[in-house]
Amino acid sequence: MRDLTLIFLLALGAALVVGAAGALLLRLLRRSSITVHLCVLLTVTVLAVVGGVAAVAEAMFLSPHDLEVVLITVAAAATVSLAVGWHFGRRLAAAAVWADQARDRERHLEKGRRDLVAWVSHDLRTPLAGLRAMAEALEDGVVSDPATTREYHRRIRVETDRMTRLVDDLFELSRINAGALALSLNAVPLREVVSDVLSSTAPLAAARRVRLVATETGWPTVSASEPELTRVVANLLVNAVRYSPEDGTVRIEAGRERDSAWLSVTDTCGGIPPADLPRLFEVAFRGEPARTPRQANGGAGASGGLGLAIVRGLVEAHGGRVEVHNTGDGCRFVVRLAAA
Template identity: 70%
Template sequence: MTDLLLIALYALAAGAAVGGAGAVALRLLRRRSVAVHVCVLLAVTVVAVVAGVVTVAWAMFLSPHDLQVVLLTVAAAAVVSLGVGAVFGRRLAAAAMWAAEGRATERRLEAGRRDLVAWVSHDLRTPLAGLRAMAEALEDDVVRDPQTVADYHRRMRIETDRMSRLVDDLFELSRINAGALRLAVSTVPLGDVVSAAVATTAPLAAGRGVRVLAPESGWPVVAGSEPELTRVVANLLVNAVRYTPADGTVQIAAGVDHDDAWLAVSDSCGGIPEADLPRVFDVAFRGERARTPQRAGAPGGGLGLAIVRGLVEAHGGRVHAQNTHGGCRFVVRLPAAPG
């Protein structure tokens, strides 16, 4: 019994010494990664076992041969344990990193949702207040002049159209974010898509005195869904026309680069601040411009470019913005049609 007690004391003393050294090492490495901490903990455990075995073997006066066998056995177990620990530590560190990135992404999305709700509420409340005021004025015969009545009706229609577009954008964005978007992929000539988008944007461009220029030929063919691609180009054109000053020009170009087809919309808006370029495709981002539309054709709900990115990525493509001399350029890259 006395021998067993001495052996236990020797082992505890050796383990305590190694454990103390490990605690100091962990404190010095407290700012390092989770993988480093796991490896240090495993190394302390293995070294404590080795130290305990060596101490007990020395106290038991084992023969050199027996001591060598014990040490080789413990060393082999230590190598295996450290290898397993290193792999586990790396996986644990990767999992922790993914979890941190997931939490950061979730916080960004939540902040984006809050901003979206606040801005959309603001954009809906303002035209609704105007519609109510005009409707009450017409109902109470406060306004009787035919020209003023006609102007009220026109403004009511404009505000109603703007709210309808905002609701449509919200529905489209919710489909994209929910993964409910289903694309009917076929071979689509970009020339047809651009023609339809230009026709949709023509009234806005004519009202603002902006010229939309596009080549007559040389359009590539892509694999995609024509209605969604038409909306992509139309949103880019609307955005370009809205921010281009009167008598300005919006240009459309396209081509093929290796296995990708590209389409670019360039305007003369004066450029986007460099700090805002990475955020132009964020939901409800509208830069330094006023958030409240002041007239027909003024900046909308800040969802158009977010929808562009969602639809382009749903096609397996990508979109980016860059500043050019006197304006900016939005470039969409899509998979070219085979053959």
């Protein structure tokens, strides 16, 4: 019993020395990865065993042959332990990185939801206040002459249409974010889609004195869902018209590259600050005051802070991508989809 106690104390002393050195090393490596920490812990454990065995052998409790056998056994176990520790350390490090990215995405989404609620509340409060004021004026007989009454009715209809489009955009965006968008892909001639959108956008462009120019040739056929593709083209075209100055030009072009097709919409908005380009497709992002939507004749198409977010969601649902960059006097949006 006395020898066993002495062996224990010798092994404990050696382990404490090695453990203290390991704790100091971990403190120095506190900014290292979790893989490094795990490997250091396993190494300290193995060295503590080796130190204890060496101390016991030095006290003549082990023969040289027994010491050699024990050290070989410890070395074999240490090799396996370090390999397993390094492997799981890599997995834990990857899991930690993924968790950090997930938390960042969650914070980003939460900020986007707060911004969206604030933006929608602001965009609904103003027209609702105007509608209530005009309705009360008509109800109380404050407005009686036919011309003013007709103007109030027209403005009520315009603001109602605007809020209806906003609600439609919110519903579309919720379908995209919830993954509830069911696409029926077919071969869609891009020229026909653009022609229909040009016809519906022509009144807005004429009211703003913006020229719409489309190329005559090079229109490919794409694999897409026609209603959603029409929504993408309409949102881009209306966005370009709304931000182009009077007497500006909006140009629509298309082409094909191997197995993919592209559609571009170029406006003369004067360009977008480079810092705003990566955020342009975020929900409710408005950017510089100069790019705040001007509701000419009540506006049209997608609401300012949702239209481009819907474009990105619909394009990515098709397996494509959308990008934007500045040109000489404006900006150019490019949509890339699979060719039929």
